[in-house]
Amino acid sequence: MLPDDNSTIETTVRAVLRDVLGLSEARAAALRDDTLLFGAMPELDSMAVAGVLTELEERLGILIEDDEVDGEMLETFGALVRFAAAKAPR
Amino acid sequence: MIDHYDWRGGREAMLRFGPTNGPIVVIAMPLFEEANRTRAFVVTLCRALAAREVASALPDLPGQGESVLPTDDARLDDWRAAFAAAAGNIGRHVHGVALRSGAAIDGEARLESRWRLSPLPGAAALSELRRAASTGGTAIPVQPGADCPPLLLAGNRIAPPLFNALTDDGAVAVPDGPLRTVRLVSDPQPADRKVDAAPLWRRAEPGNDPALAALLADDIAAWIARCGG
Numbered sequence: 503m504l505p506d507d508n509s510t511i512e513t514t515v516r517a518v519l520r521d522v523l524g525l526s527e528a529r530a531a532a533l534r535d536d537t538l539l540f541g542a543m544p545e546l547d548s549m550a551v552a553g554v555l556t557e558l559e560e561r562l563g564i565l566i567e568d569d570e571v572d573g574e575m576l577e578t579f580g581a582l583v584r585f586a587a588a589k590a591p592r
Numbered sequence: 593m594i595d596h597y598d599w600r601g602g603r604e605a606m607l608r609f610g611p612t613n614g615p616i617v618v619i620a621m622p623l624f625e626e627a628n629r630t631r632a633f634v635v636t637l638c639r640a641l642a643a644r645e646v647a648s649a650l651p652d653l654p655g656q657g658e659s660v661l662p663t664d665d666a667r668l669d670d671w672r673a674a675f676a677a678a679a680g681n682i683g684r685h686v687h688g689v690a691l692r693s694g695a696a697i698d699g700e701a702r703l704e705s706r707w708r709l710s711p712l713p714g715a716a717a718l719s720e721l722r723r724a725a726s727t728g729g730t731a732i733p734v735q736p737g738a739d740c741p742p743l744l745l746a747g748n749r750i751a752p753p754l755f756n757a758l759t760d761d762g763a764v765a766v767p768d769g770p771l772r773t774v775r776l777v778s779d780p781q782p783a784d785r786k787v788d789a790a791p792l793w794r795r796a797e798p799g800n801d802p803a804l805a806a807l808l809a810d811d812i813a814a815w816i817a818r819c820g821g
Contacts, residue, residue, distance in 0.1 A: 517778060521790040524797060545796060549625075549746060552724035553794045556716075561778055568726045 511587045514561050515579070522553040535580030540573060551576065564589040597651055599677035601670055605658045606678055609638040610647030615821045617641065617687045617812065618649045618679045618701070620694025623717045624748050625724075626793040627656070630691060632800045633792050640802075640809035646816065648689070651678035653697070663749045664742045668697070668714060668757035676700040687816045692793055693717035695764050705770035705819035707812050710779060710791070714761030721745035735759065770819050774811060785811065 520530035523545040540546055546554070555566050566589065575585040595606045610616075621627045621634060638648045652658050654674050655666025679686045679701035688703040695711030722732050724746040736743060736752040743750050750758075775783035776791060789804045 514778070521778070522794045522796065524795055524799070547796070548727040549724045550796045551727045552720050552746075553796065555723060556720045557791065557794055560712075561780060563780060568723065571723075571727065 508583075508587050511562065511590055512583045515558065515583045515586055518554055518557045518561060519579075522550055522557055533579045535578065535583075537579040539578060539582065540576035546576075558586055562586060562590050564591070595649070597674075597678040597681040599654070599670075599674040601654055601674065602661065604654055604674060604678075605652045606681075607635075607638070607650040608647070608682075609635075609650075610642035611645055612647070614645050614647060615685070615687065615816050616647040616649065616683055617689045617707075617816065618651065618675070618682060618703070620675055620688065620690040620698045621650065621653075622692035622694055622793055623656075623696070623714070624693075624721060625746060626692050626717070629793050629795055629798045632798060633805060634691065636800055636802055636805040637809060640805045641812060644809055644813040646809070646813050649678065649682050651675060664751045666751070667754050668761065671697045672700045676702070679703060685820070687819065689812060696758075696761055699765045699767050703769065705772070705816060706767065707772045707815050708764075708774070709808065710775050710793075711764045711773060713764050714758035718745075718750075718755065718758040721748060721750075772811075772815050774808065787811075 516530055516533055519525060519533065540551065555571065558564065559566055564586065575581055593608045595608045596603050597606050619634060622630055634650065638650060641648050653671045655661040655663050675697045685704050688698050688701060688706040690698045690706065690708045690711060692710055693712050693714060695708050696714040696717065698706060722745060725732050732743060732745065736755055738752055740752045743755060773783045774785045774787060775781060777786045777788045787807060789801060792799055792801055
């Protein structure tokens with residue numbers, strides 16, 4: 503059973519950021535739609551970006567092409583959730 | 593203790609833990625960066641197995657870890673052959689434990705059973721390195737020619753034959769014999785058991801999880817007892 507609704511996807515994206523970046527539960531819970539990610543969160547370097555995207559692929563059963571990865575989809579937590587939701591199988 | 597094993601291409605180091613008799617497992621570590629992130633955890637797991645009277649062996653692969661073989665000379669078929677030789681070196685009734693992309697190299701070994709944690713194929717292991725390199729601004733060819741120099745992917749020098757063999761390794765092999773797959777609760781793929789833990793192999797800073805090591809050691813010990821010990 504693959505996660506297919508938006509709240510499940512948001513929960514998954516939050517958990518992936520927590521697990522890959524080693525965020526505390528409090529920091530992970532505090533991620534909001536407009537929380538800035540890439541460029542604002544020091545843990546999120548290029549190796550960590552690769553880990554986040556690959557972990558999202560595994561947990562959501564999606565495939566993210568390299569040319570889809572840009573600053574926009576990683577700009578905020580909300581942008582990353584919307585990107586993942588658009589990729590998730592229905 | 594630090595032991596060694598011989599394979600067709602030379603001699604490699606192998607860490608040994610636990611009792612000198614009784615059941616023994618040979619452990620296939622994850623490939624590349626995930627090996628670094630999980631090394632402390634794997635040693636904790638080996639010690640937890642030893643506390644349960646299960647011996648373990650942790651072979652270095654040619655061209656990885658302490659190996660004297662240049663990293664550029666590492667090949668996927670050599671890894672499989674070396675792992676099979678390591679398993680053959682340590683006894684006749686050996687069980688396999690593979691972590692992550694370690695499942696891509698345990699296929700040729702003669703094993704009484706296989707226990708795998710969150711297995712993934714070689715292609716998936718390579719794709720994260722590719723992605724880290726491309727996010728860092730390095731252009732990576734899809735299929736490098738044989739005369740192409742080794743590619744540097746997130747700090748790993750990978751020659752075209754290894755790169756292409758990993759690319760072709762698109763699905764986790766399911767060899768004959770007893771197989772148990774354990775995954776994390778966060779992983780939607782099917783498994784015989786799901787455990788609630790964070791994926792240590794993804795953490796930017798290597799960590800450890802003794803509680804998870806103890807839980808998995810219990811699972812492995814019970815599994816190999818069911819498979820004849």
